[in-house]
Amino acid sequence: MHPRRAPLCAVLSLAGLFAGTPFARAQNTTIDLAGPTRVQTSPGVYGYTTWKPILAPTSWTYRTSDGYLYDAPDDQQTGQSDSDFAGGTQTPAFFVQTGAINGVEMVAMRVIFNSYDANIASGTYTGNPVNVRVGIDVTGDGKLDLFMGPNFQGTPGMVFQLPGTGANTSPSTTSTSSIYYPDGVANNALSSTSSPALSASNFNYQRLSSATASTLYPGWVLQPESLSKPNQTGDEGVMSWAIPVSAINNALAEAATQAGLSYLSGVSISPSSFLLWVAFTATQNNSVNQDAYGIKASDSQTTSWNSFTSYMDAFGRPVPEPATYGLFLGGGLCGFLMLRRRGKRAA
Numbered sequence: 001m002h003p004r005r006a007p008l009c010a011v012l013s014l015a016g017l018f019a020g021t022p023f024a025r026a027q028n029t030t031i032d033l034a035g036p037t038r039v040q041t042s043p044g045v046y047g048y049t050t051w052k053p054i055l056a057p058t059s060w061t062y063r064t065s066d067g068y069l070y071d072a073p074d075d076q077q078t079g080q081s082d083s084d085f086a087g088g089t090q091t092p093a094f095f096v097q098t099g100a101i102n103g104v105e106m107v108a109m110r111v112i113f114n115s116y117d118a119n120i121a122s123g124t125y126t127g128n129p130v131n132v133r134v135g136i137d138v139t140g141d142g143k144l145d146l147f148m149g150p151n152f153q154g155t156p157g158m159v160f161q162l163p164g165t166g167a168n169t170s171p172s173t174t175s176t177s178s179i180y181y182p183d184g185v186a187n188n189a190l191s192s193t194s195s196p197a198l199s200a201s202n203f204n205y206q207r208l209s210s211a212t213a214s215t216l217y218p219g220w221v222l223q224p225e226s227l228s229k230p231n232q233t234g235d236e237g238v239m240s241w242a243i244p245v246s247a248i249n250n251a252l253a254e255a256a257t258q259a260g261l262s263y264l265s266g267v268s269i270s271p272s273s274f275l276l277w278v279a280f281t282a283t284q285n286n287s288v289n290q291d292a293y294g295i296k297a298s299d300s301q302t303t304s305w306n307s308f309t310s311y312m313d314a315f316g317r318p319v320p321e322p323a324t325y326g327l328f329l330g331g332g333l334c335g336f337l338m339l340r341r342r343g344k345r346a347a
């Protein structure tokens with residue numbers, strides 16, 4: 001490589017990391033939405049074979065000894081512990097996974113709440129069921145681009161939301177616009193009329209108790225809560241859901257063409273894309289007013305998402321260290337990206 005090309009090449013490669021596919025894909029496994037959170041490999045030692053915990057920056061306060069982000073119990077802001085991400089210093093409570101369900105490539109997400117809510121479990125969703133969203137930054141700029149999760153207000157279903165008009169770089173600057181789901185029809189307004197209903201193939205909610213912890217989450221310690229409301233218990237609720245990768249990409253495409261978010265034009269993801277993953281709960285579908293995962297309510301809510309959570313792919317892999325990066329560059333990735341770039345310029 002010509003020495004003068006190296007810096008440009010590094011920049012191009014970094015840009016390619018976020019939306020591209022720098023690694024060979026792992027084999028698609030079948031996702032079991034109800035499956036164990038982790039396995040015990042020896043006494044007190046655990047492995048994450050399917051669900052992958054969100055990684056924490058090395059200096060962040062709420063980081064487990066093995067490098068994962070956790071959220072303090074009892075820190076959500078409106079008094080409902082079924083919306084409070086529970087967890088502890090060795091027990092993360094936000095995970096992603098990729099694989100197939102019924103032959104469709106999916107990204108799945110799992111969070112654990114401090115109280116198991118019978119109204120969610122029964123599917124009645126009465127009272128104040130949790131609105132939980134996972135937000136992703138797909139462009140690597142720290143600003144969230146798309147939100148997704150199960151919707152319990154109105155007709156329950158899997159939905160997307162776009163960022164609101166704020167900066168969308170921290171809990172207090174993040175807001176969400178109306179729910180929608182891509183319908184594949186060009187030039188019509190975004191709507192949720194095609195949202196898939198919640199079913200066993202895309203949604204699961206389980207009680208994490210002293211009776212189920214040994215299989216559902218070995219080593220879990222039940223979290224006490226001072227917050228309370230009817231229909232809740234001291235046991236935890238484990239909520240998991242899955243969204244087709246194609247739906248995520250269609251949602252991004254329709255955001256560009258039908259909501260005017262031109263910076264998302266041509267942007268798509270794969271399970272190997274390095275994304276910033278955030279999770280939060282809200283009593284309504286437009287702001288982060290309950291619990292943000294990985295930061296306490298008493299911390300500054302202007303703290304940027306990308307200072308307390310980390311970019312990783314849906315296989316749980318972090319962005320490669322610079323040293324590893326050199327191997328990729330030497331291995332031809334750089335050349336590939338430069339060729340691709342030249343091809344785009346020529347087009």
Ligand SMILES: [Ca+2]
Pocket residue numbers: 071072073074075076084085086291
């Ligand atoms: Ca919490």
Ligand SMILES: [Ca+2]
Pocket residue numbers: 086113114115222223224225233234235236
């Ligand atoms: Ca609890």
Ligand SMILES: [Ca+2]
Pocket residue numbers: 137138139140141142143144145
């Ligand atoms: Ca972004």
Ligand SMILES: [Ca+2]
Pocket residue numbers: 071072075076085291292293294295296297
């Ligand atoms: Ca929190």
